Amino acid sequence: MKITYYGHACFLVETQGYKLLFDPFITGNPLASDVDVASIKADYILLTHGHIDHVLDAEQIAQKTGAVIISNFEIVQWYIQKGLKGHHMNHGGKCTFDFGTVKFVTAIHSSVLPDGTYGGNPGGFVIWNDECCFYVAGDTALTYDMKLIPQLCPPLSLAILPIGDNFTMGKEEAVLAAEFVECQHIIGCHYNTFPPISIDTEAAVSHFSKENKTLILPLIGTTLSF
Ligand code: NI
Ligand code: MN
Numbered sequence: 001m002k003i004t005y006y007g008h009a010c011f012l013v014e015t016q017g018y019k020l021l022f023d024p025f026i027t028g029n030p031l032a033s034d035v036d037v038a039s040i041k042a043d044y045i046l047l048t049h050g051h052i053d054h055v056l057d058a059e060q061i062a063q064k065t066g067a068v069i070i071s072n073f074e075i076v077q078w079y080i081q082k083g084l085k086g087h088h089m090n091h092g093g094k095c096t097f098d099f100g101t102v103k104f105v106t107a108i109h110s111s112v113l114p115d116g117t118y119g120g121n122p123g124g125f126v127i128w129n130d131e132c133c134f135y136v137a138g139d140t141a142l143t144y145d146m147k148l149i150p151q152l153c154p155p156l157s158l159a160i161l162p163i164g165d166n167f168t169m170g171k172e173e174a175v176l177a178a179e180f181v182e183c184q185h186i187i188g189c190h191y192n193t194f195p196p197i198s199i200d201t202e203a204a205v206s207h208f209s210k211e212n213k214t215l216i217l218p219l220i221g222t223t224l225s226f
Helices: 058-065 073-080 144-152 171-180 201-210
Strands: 002-005 011-015 018-022 044-046 068-072 085-089 094-097 100-106 123-128 133-136 158-162 185-189 214-216 223-225
Touching: 002 185, 044 058, 058 073, 068 073, 068 123, 073 085, 085 094, 100 144, 144 171, 158 171, 171 185, 171 201, 201 214
Parallel strands: 018 044, 044 068, 068 085, 133 158, 158 185, 185 214
Antiparallel strands: 002 011, 002 223, 011 018, 094 100, 100 123, 123 133
16 A cells, blocks of 8 residues: 655555545645645545544545545535535444445544534544555544454554644554554654644654654655555
């Protein structure tokens, strides 16, 4: 699988010939000003919750690419009413798509859409196929529900966790989350985009390595292979 980081909590995962775009917030992120949104291709757009720093560019990219939006019931309904394609899910459910299986899992956070529409409950995704199994936590606090993931899903090769604190887990909780989900390799996100989530990235990386975990902080616009 290949992962491209587009800043904040936005990632493009390429697996089994499909492109999955998570939480597109690019045009509103000055740190991602070099990313050419118009050139992004996606087969699916997966949204963890309705906050604008996760959905800002979803409508435009879905319109352009014909991507199917996968999220909770309320968020998908909001996009279907705009004429876009979507697949509704809800917590605890899983569904097998052409690219693999998606399980929609708990996140402790809030969710409202940009126009004030109720955005359902926020979530995270565990996704697996023959090539990989990875967890995208979304915006969340540390929660004991994360311990259910290793019991219900294949072993994780990668987890994408927020580390910016203030609105989500900080590094101390994120390293425990890595423990709970039994994953060695973590990509950190949701940090440094805004002043309340500025962090000392070196301290975060060394905090993880003290706990024998690897925290990867990709540069915006770069692609990693796993
Ligand atoms: Ni949020
Ligand atoms: Mn957020």
